[in-house]
Amino acid sequence: MNNKRVGIITFHNSYNCGSMLESYAIHKYLLKKGIDNEIINFSNKGQKEFYSTFEKNNSLKRVIKNLIIFPYRKKININNARYENFKNKNFILSNNEFINGKDIPDDYDIVIAGSDQIWNITIPDSDDAYFLNWCKRGIKVAYAPSFGAKNLLNYSKNVNIYCEYLKDFDALSIREENGKKWIKELINVDVPILIDPTLLLDKFDYDKIIDDSLKPKERYIFFYAPSFKNDICLFVKKIAKKYNLKVITWSTKSYCKKFIKRFGFNLVKYEDPSIYLSMIKNADIVFTTSFHGTIFSAIYGKKFFTIKNGSMYGDDDRVKTLLKQLYLEDRLIEYEFDDLFDYMKDVDYSKFNDVLPNLRSKAHKYLEKNVVNYYNEDINKKSNI
Numbered sequence: 577m578n579n580k581r582v583g584i585i586t587f588h589n590s591y592n593c594g595s596m597l598e599s600y601a602i603h604k605y606l607l608k609k610g611i612d613n614e615i616i617n618f619s620n621k622g623q624k625e626f627y628s629t630f631e632k633n634n635s636l637k638r639v640i641k642n643l644i645i646f647p648y649r650k651k652i653n654i655n656n657a658r659y660e661n662f663k664n665k666n667f668i669l670s671n672n673e674f675i676n677g678k679d680i681p682d683d684y685d686i687v688i689a690g691s692d693q694i695w696n697i698t699i700p701d702s703d704d705a706y707f708l709n710w711c712k713r714g715i716k717v718a719y720a721p722s723f724g725a726k727n728l729l730n731y732s733k734n735v736n737i738y739c740e741y742l743k744d745f746d747a748l749s750i751r752e753e754n755g756k757k758w759i760k761e762l763i764n765v766d767v768p769i770l771i772d773p774t775l776l777l778d779k780f781d782y783d784k785i786i787d788d789s790l791k792p793k794e795r796y797i798f799f800y801a802p803s804f805k806n807d808i809c810l811f812v813k814k815i816a817k818k819y820n821l822k823v824i825t826w827s828t829k830s831y832c833k834k835f836i837k838r839f840g841f842n843l844v845k846y847e848d849p850s851i852y853l854s855m856i857k858n859a860d861i862v863f864t865t866s867f868h869g870t871i872f873s874a875i876y877g878k879k880f881f882t883i884k885n886g887s888m889y890g891d892d893d894r895v896k897t898l899l900k901q902l903y904l905e906d907r908l909i910e911y912e913f914d915d916l917f918d919y920m921k922d923v924d925y926s927k928f929n930d931v932l933p934n935l936r937s938k939a940h941k942y943l944e945k946n947v948v949n950y951y952n953e954d955i956n957k958k959s960n961i
Contacts, residue, residue: 580685580951582606582613582709583714585706587692588667589619591627592802593852594774595869597782598668598691600849602719602773604781606688607668608765609943611951616687617673619682623701629653641833648832655828658848666785674794677705684714686947689721691751691800697722699798707741716744720751720770720939725892727758739763747946752897770942771901771935774871778811779857782875785848791858792824798859799825799841800852800869801883807884809839811911812863815919816840821860840927861920867894879923882908901935905925 583626584606586597599615606613625631629652631644645652663669674680687708693699695707708716728738739762742748748767750756797819799812806825816821816823821842825831831843844855853872856862862873862880873880882895898907907923 578951579610581714582688582947582951583616583684584613584620585616585680585899586690587701588663589617589623589851590614590692590701591656592846593847594866594871595692596659596662596849597853597868597872598773600785601775601777602688602691603667605773605776605943606947609948611948614668614670614686616618616680616684617669618675618677618703618705619673620675620701620703620705624675626700628834629646637725639766640921645829645832648828652828654846658846658851660671662848662850662915677703677710677838680705680710682710682712682714684711686950687711688717688719688947690718690721690749691722693722693724695721695728695755696726697728698726699724703856704741706812707738708745709741714944717747719743719943720749720772721755722743722751722894722914723755723758724754724756725894727754727891728762729758735762747942749942754891754897768938768942769897769901770939772868772871772898773895775875775932775934776866776939779875779877782872785850786853787848788854788856788858788893789853790845790851792822794822795860796824796861798824798855799823799878800827800862800866801825801830802827802866803830804834804836805865806834808865808911809836810839811883811913812837813841814913815863819860819913820840820919824855824859826855841936852925867958870895870898870907874904874925874928876927877923877960878909879920881919884908885911886928901931903931930959941957958959 584600584603587595594608603615614863633639641654647956689706698872728735732738742763749770750767751772754767756767759765760845767893797816812823824844824845845929856872862878863883864870865883865885889893899908
């Protein structure tokens with residue numbers, strides 16, 4: 577019996593479908609490979625506060641936001657409970673929960689960091705624990721983490737400490753082209769770009785955890801935006817009117833704070849990753865501003881468009897790298913409505929279907945070399961890898 581301990585540290589505890597599903601995917605993939613592993617149940621104070629129902633009442637702006645969502649607090653609490661239920665049902669978690677990275681026990685033989693924006697040092701749940709600064713004895717493997725389009729050289733007051741963290745990894749990979757370039761600048765190492773772990777599985781794997789209980793009877797657009805922008809909402813509304821489709825959307829807190837109901841969009845009754853998959857799978861078409869919204873639209877072979885917005889016009893190449901990898905670059909569009917454009921035209925998935933096995937093979941080889949082989953070898957010392 578193999579007694580090696582394998583831990584994954586990522587954003588598994590974010591009440592965000594992409595974060596939870598990428599956690600599920602890497603966890604499930606390794607289990608299918610015969611690797612007993614657990615997700616390290618780490619969630620820092622910033623993460624807990626970010627996903628709590630109410631913000632801290634430490635500014636007038638936050639007080640106003642809390643007053644706006646107060647009537648919806650029960651719905652938000654139910655959603656949060658459903659995310660918790662998904663996590664507890666589908667993840668093997670460490671026995672203890674950790675809020676401080678320094679408290680994570682250094683007793684893993686292999687630790688995998690990633691994926692998601694775990695190396696984005698500008699977000700509320702940023703933590704050096706995701707750079708494995710607490711791990712001294714085990715093999716350190718980075719699987720497709722993301723800097724979230726934030727170059728450490730521009731945002732860190734102490735770049736050298738992150739250089740040392742990166743140098744201490746036994747295997748490094750990254751999710752985006754910018755990240756590859758930045759690691760080269762930081763430590764002069766060429767690292768592979770690997771697909772997001774959600775792409776390691778296929779739709780049949782996700783169908784095992786899907787929840788169709790809220791599947792609409794009528795035709796609909798699924799509009800998935802983690803946060804809403806008025807101009808984009810207006811764009812989607814015009815498309816819905818053109819094709820006589822209802823719009824179902826997500827993200828209760830943002831929906832309420834920004835009064836998205838005025839666009840006539842229907843907020844899904846409950847939110848969790850299983851329902852999210854169903855909303856995508858059963859939609860007539862998906863419009864999204866989200867990285868993972870793009871991925872699951874492709875996995876389910878849907879008609880979809882990713883709407884270019886915000887920092888996608890700058891350093892944020894997360895979606896651009898993804899669509900380039902998958903040969904679906906024509907699905908990235910500006911939010912300028914064109915009444916003559918056929919938004920319901922079929923997506924050409926031929927190149928996607930051709931390239932995905934190769935992208936998976938590259939990821940498989942990386943994990944085989946740096947996790948599976950070591951796990952199966954009759955050695956326990958880091959120096960022997």
